[in-house]
Amino acid sequence: MTDNAQPLIEFETPRLRLRQWRESDRAPFAAMAADPQVMEFLLPLPTRADSDALIERLEARIAEKGWGFWAVEHKATGEFIGFTGLNVPLATLPFSPCVEIGWRLARHAWGQGLATEAARGAMRVGFERLALEEIVAFTAVGNLRSAAVMERIGMREDVAGAFDHPLVPEGHALRAHRLFRIGRAQH
Template sequence: MKNIQTPRLILRQWQDSDTAPFIQMCADDDVMRYFLKKLNAAEATAFMQHMRDAIETRGWGLYAVELKATGEFIGFIGLHIHPPEFEIADAPEIGWRLLPQYWHQGYATEGAKAVLKHAFRNLRLDKIISFTACLNTPSERVMQRIGMDKVRKFDHPLVPDDHPLHRHVLYEIHRSDFVHHTFC
């Protein structure tokens, strides 16, 4: 896999040195606020291995992100494929998760724009989706900033009906729309 670089970030394959900060991120109350539960160390390590394997197999996936200036691991940004039984996911999903000290600095938007560019220009994907709980307005704002369009709201099939995170919002962007955005 070739790294994806932006002015401030390197999106790359996972390394063993990412394990400790990734476990910390998956156990952080603020980071995991819009998920059903935090991940323990074993779950986080298994998830990281799954992301590493996906990149190794396909050549793309949810990339580890480091700051160019310091080499620090700050989270992940990339593409994910859901199982076919998850009907809402009819295309790869773009997603991101960063350690809290790196929020509100434009890193998610910067990295996500680079991933979209790679997805449409190099991988020649036709469509990318993204979704999150309706309560997760910070992620929804990133979706808007990277040029995605809101498609609809839906009830997440894996979230209990009475849970505050049950209602989700779905966004998408097509390759044909992407080329019209000025950030290309």
């Protein structure tokens, strides 16, 4: 930990452990990132080197702030199933500065309420431990699964906040995004 780094946060939910990244997460993360269904609303399908580089960036951001996109492990099996957490977006968005909540789970972990459970835990960290005033989430217009998780964790769509994501090329089907918000008082 560097002099200005924060203590590293880890936490558990009833079924999940949100923790720091491990070397053993790299292969299952790369496999998840190569799944076209998992990546349907994200750009582009990464190479293994891209996946490893993303893990390194996520680790560095956690080391700097103490929090970020944590690796998610299923407690019953010890299996890495994806990531969930809080992040300050690198892109300048119409509602910046902000802290977003996000998740990405392997397809075999879908449909079990795990994204919702992990996101609720991350939101609790954001409001109770980090004293955030607001958390946002955004997704491509067609990503109904992620939007449903956003609603299940208590977020409400800011229809006036719809935007074109600046990192998605002009004319691309994924450029139009929906914005969701929740304040500490609504948590």
